Amino acid sequence: MTRRIDAATLKKMIKDGKELALLDVREDGQFGEGHLLLTVPAPYSMLEARLDTLLPRRDVRTVLVDDGDGVAERAAARMAAVGFTDVTILDGGVGAWAKAGYVIFKGVNVPSKAFGEVVEHAAHTPSVSADELNAMFEKGEDLVVVDGRTPEEYKRMSIPNGISVPNAELVYRIHDIAPSPDTTVVVNCAGRTRSIIGAQTLRNAGIPNKVVALRAGTMGWRLAGFELDHGASRKYPEVSAKGMTEAKARAEAMAKTFGVRKVGLGAIDRWRKETDRTLYVLDVRSAEEYAAGHLPGALHAPGGQLVQGTDNWVATRGARVALTDDTEIRAITAAHWLVQMGWDVHVLEGGIGKAATEKGTPARRVLGIDEIAVDEVAPAELATALRDGTAVAVDVDLSGHYGERRLPGAYWGIRPRLDRLVPKLPKGKRIVLYSEHETRARLAAPDLRALTDAPVAVLKGGREAWTKAGLPTEASPGVPPDAERIDFLFFVHDRHQGNEAAMREYLSWEEQLPQQVEADGDAAFKVVKV
Structure with a gap:
């Protein structure tokens, strides 16, 4: 029979410094309506499809969370059947955690989004409203709008004249996008956190330009009564030789300021052989670059999204994280944030070079499916x-x-x-x-x-x-x-369908996250002020 622990015991485990994976095995809609801060969604409907990448070490200490309805027991049985050996259940699930007086969080990717809000408070990241940006457009000011989201999100809806530049690409490419120091750089996303992180990334890199976040992103633009572009294809240019030199210098300075450590391939190979420590090896470049050639065994985790939704790739607290790219620039950009989020992160020194021998995108491995x-x-x-x-x-x-x-x-x-x-x-x-x-x-x-x-x-x-x-x-x-649609989170979805009330609710939710995080006490955020 699977071991059980109470909420107080789990609270102590979170802070004991040992590796710990917290998996919420409820469906996406249930998870989004209320969960523990550090739990990672691993819905039972697709559990075996998520385990291989989320938990690369089969004997990692793991705690499962449900609604106290028996789903965790079934999940634990499946995990045991596919080789996991240290699985425990939170007795009573999310309800027991709340009953013990601990904080429950709504939404998805909450640790990363909360971190973005904490950064704004700590770093005093400057921002402009939609009305202010529109006035800048009308005055013909020297400015560029860069959209820090994924290319897919950008294409769906974007600020007029904006360019798709995912956040991890900003330091790498901004020198060719805004070569004049007189050009104001405005960073946007759909809401708040990627705007904040993108703008603060460029500020942390020390570029000479004025850099601001677009407050409330595309939602704020829409709520102010302005029209969005749909289907735009504007994209960053290729990096010039001058731009590369500048970006490398900026990234190197960031690594020193924020304590980003570098390691060689030999160290990563040794870590992969260790049996008592979890290692995640992630490639932070674009999907096309990853498919063209990457370090064998590395997972694709585009750097901007890795910072925005770390729990999509990394589930074990206390694990090592090794970030790879071709120049160090994008890996450092992502790593300097993960360091501040409390992760033990390292960058592959010198880039992957000739070690990029694996091509294509590996098929997802679904544990145990061939035995069914x-x-x-x-x-x-x-x-x-x-x-x-x-x-x-x-x-x-x-x-x-x-x-x-x-x-x-x-x-x-x-x-x-x-x-x-x-x-x-x-x-x-x-x-x-x-x-x-x-x-x-x-x-x-x-x-x-x-x-x-x-x-x-x-x-x-x-x-x-x-x-x-x-x-x-x-x-x-x-x-x-x-x-009955426990697999669907209306709270997140409705804001993308033109529902203005849902937009306002979502933006308010993001803004109050720092207070919740402080009350919870489990986050390890340490924002470095520059």
Whole structure:
């Protein structure tokens, strides 16, 4: 039986200085509505698909958190089955943590976003409002707007005249974007934190330009009544020789000021062989550069996003983190923030060079999936069985995908709550699970088999194969109802759909994070003032 601990014991573990992974195994919507500050989302519906990269060391001390509803027990059993040996459950889950008087946080990537807010308070990062930026445009001031988000986010919506320059690229490329020291640099994101981090990055680098963050980002621009661009493709230029020289000098100064340590390939190779310490090796360049060649075994973690959402890649507190790129510049840019967030981070000295022998983007490894024996049903066979009434289809993919295009008559279920679905299914029929690419369906099959005597199978090739075969799908507006969509966080989503009330709520949420972090006491932030 899996060990259990109470909230007070876990609070002590967080501060004991030893490696610790805190995984929240609830679904994304549940996690986003309230969680512990340092828990990393690892929803049970896709648990085995996240474990390999989140927890590279199988014997790392791990604590699972749920709603006290038994999901953590099932997750612990699956983790044991795929080789994890030190798994404990927080007794009573999130509710017990709150009952003990500890802070509960709403939202996603909270440690990183809270850190951005703390930086603004500590560094007094200057900013301008949307009205002020618009006035600067109208006056024809010498300025450039750089968007520190991902290229995909930028393309979806952006400030007019803005250029896509993800935050980790800023020090590397700003000298070619704004070669004159008289040019004001305005950094924006969708809300607050990446604007703040991007602007403060350039200030930390000591560039001579005036640098400001756009307060409230694209949301603030929209709330002020201004129009956003959609589908823009403006992008940073290639780095010139002069720009490279300047960027290297700035990055080197940052490394010294902020205590960024460098290591060689030999050290990284030795660390990889150690069995008592976790190591994350991350490549912080663009997706295209990573695919063209990277250090074998390194994961792609674009530097701006790594700072913005560290918990997407690193789950073990106290682990080593090694950042790689080709020039050190982008690795130092990301590392100088991770150091201040409390991570033990190092930069590969001299860049990857000829060691970039692995190409492409590795396929995600789903632990234990090959050992799950389950019957497969081809799309045409399932279509016939559905017409004949001998089978029932169950969609275990994201609720939003189900609502957009489900198989005719299909039910929707989610892995942690299949026990609620089984009583609703017609008796005497074969149950065929499906998801877009099979993975979710295969992972859910053993859970379903434990709940019913009916034969269970999966749709071969998933919904993708069904669609390619020209078979029909149908929409199901309002189904499942919002109350059942535990995989979807409305709080984050609605602000991107033009919901102004949701925008204001989100911006207010970001601004109050420093007070929550201070009350919680578990963050290890140490902002260096320059």
